[in-house]
Amino acid sequence: MTATADVTTEEALTDSLDPRAKTGLVVAVLAAAGIVVSLAQTLVVPIIASLPEIFATSASNTSWIITVTLLVGAVSTPVMGRLADMYGKKRMLLIAIIPFIVGSVVCALAGDVVTMIIGRGLQGLGSGIIPLGIALLHDVLPKEKAGGAIALMSSSMGIGGALGIPIAAAVAQFADWRVLFWAIGVAAAIVGVAIWRVIPVHEPKGHAHGFDFLGAVGLAVGLVALLLTVSKGAEWGWGSALTIGCFAAAALVLLAWGWYQLRRSAPLIDLRTTAKPVVLLTNIASVLIGFTMYAMNLIVPQVMQLPAELGYGLGQSMIQMGLWIAPMGLGMMAVSNLGAWISRIRGPKVTLTISGVVIAIGYGLVAIILATIGTRAPGDVDPTAILWTLILLLVAMVVTGCGIGLAFGAMPALIMGSVPASEKAAANGFNSLMRSLGTTASAAIIGVVLAAMVQNVGGHVIPTQAGFIVSLLISCGIALVAAVIAAAIPTKAKGAAAH
Structure with a gap:
């Protein structure tokens, strides 16, 4: 990729507003993005027990509505981080919010469990927004403002999670559960527009090497096998062939991935x-x-x-x-x-x-x-x-x-x-x-x-x-x-x- 001219902190923060006001807006927008993403993690908590009845399927099948978000988020977060270092953090923030919005709409319209799982997987792609926001704050904020802003952005995951349960419970009790996903989709769209309008561009100087696609695939396979072992082991049985097989596959793939990464001049991690x-x-x-x-x-x-x-x-x-x-x-x-x-x-x-x-x-x-x-x-x-x-x-x-x-x-x-x-x-x-x-x-x-x-x-x-x-x-x-x-x-x- 051709290197884009580097935009300095001072230029980014004074483009249209007073620097202090601009700094506050940057922090507010990114913190709001983190809270919206973390809210999505707790949206389904009030309706977990009702999911098998809602989608006319087993509890084992509906448990994937929770698991898939974790798996996709775990895999996509480090990958998005690497892409952000290569092509720009604001660009990747905007790319990450789009599937999150689409996933929210898919969940709101879902008529069967497979569609719901797909929507939740798309929402999981937004998990990288919080670490991306932290890294961007480190780049563009004045030194004296960065520490508190990064702490606030980092804790937004817990803030959204804690606030999400009472909000989601109230909506689920007094309205259709689909309202939860329409609301989070609208909130994410507003945040996306705010990111586009408020967040300064702070481009990297470019990379001589391309993206490590093989490394990304290896990490994805290894992490999925590992997380499935941990999250589904109790359901499958800790001594079952499926659990042991997943763990063995995770160990072999991640060891091979590590060996490959150590020999790359521009590794994924x-x-x-x-x-x-x-x-x-x-x-x-x-x-x-x-x-x-x-x-x-x-x-x-x-x-x-x-x-x-x-x-x-x-x-x-x-x-x-x-x-x-x-x-x-x-x-x-x-x-x-x-x-x-x-x-x-x-x-x-x-x-x-x-x-x-x-x-x-x-x-x-x-x-x-x-x-x-x-x-x-x-x-x-x-x-x-x-x-x-x-x-x-x-x-x-x-x-x-x-x-x-x-x-x-x-x-x-x-x-x-x-x-x-x-x-x-x-x-x-x-x-x-x-x-x-x-x-x-x-x-x-x-x-x-x-x-x-x-x-x-x-x-x-x-x-x-x-x-x-x-x-x-x-x-x-x-x-x-x-x-x-x-x-x-x-x-x-x-x-x-x-x-």
Whole structure:
């Protein structure tokens, strides 16, 4: 591709508006894009139980409506990052939003499960918008503004996820579920226009080598096999031939892919860069942080919606549950500037270490609260006690959200401060993939724990109070491990604090 003239930060930010106003618009548009994309991940949560009836098929078939978005997002994110480094981040943002809009329309019109799965797969192509937005902010914002903006953009995934459940639950209860997808499609179209009009062009200087198509295919095959193993292992049976075969295929393909990437002069992902101590340890910590981000959403909503008569349930409706957990996402947003300040003064390594400790405290508090709930006698329903329990859970979840928000700002700062300019979007996309692996592992591990610790109540098999507490303690321990790994990141990363 012919190199396009490089547009400097100052030129981009002063083309039509005051620089400060332009900076604010850039951040607002990209944060809105991240929230819209993450909202799509939780749209189907309120209707999961109804999907088999809606599409007249089995629960196993409708589970692909969730799985396909994860698979497509995991594969496309690092690929889009590499393309953005080669051809421009704004261009790839616009390319990514188009299939997302089309997918939303397809889902809204879907009359069968196959069409719905196709639409959700197209929505998954928009998953790369968040890491692309982070990399673009790093390029075009003034140094003093970049840290907080990147933290806000990075945490938009959690913000959208937390806000999406109550919004989607309300719409699903009082309107046709298809309205959810029409609404998200319209929102994405508005965001697309805003990206086109507001986001500055910051073109790369060009690449001497073309895109690594074989590397992209190899990564796609390996990741799909790996993620299918993790996400479907419990359903297929961990010892089944299908699960073992998928895992073996993933290992062989990814090893061959790594060998091929190391011999390419212009690889899809530069594994030598990812092996740098700062990048490697940050990515390992990202897997663990991704685990803790998702585990809370697997545990607390179930407890809130279980009947209060059990002695440890809280008897909340889907909408009530969503409203109680929404502040967790707001906590992620609230600490974006604090995290940027800590990173600027002490380095993002310190911010990431603190985040692991704060997340662990949040999980520990929730475990203590659930243990206290367990002291209620079955059938003892005290509305005042339940209200106080909900308030305490809200506080604990906000603490957890603040920790996750700190981590989401620190991880891209560490990554982008340690890789060449020509690899920033690809490296950030790979880091986003690591978080996705963590969330997938969380669903599998927490699912196994809760499935193993169950009781039969009225003909229904439900997790025990001990199962929830064990899951919380596992997540607490993983957050502490993430803090230890973050503390081991070389201190030279301090220079990457803000930019």
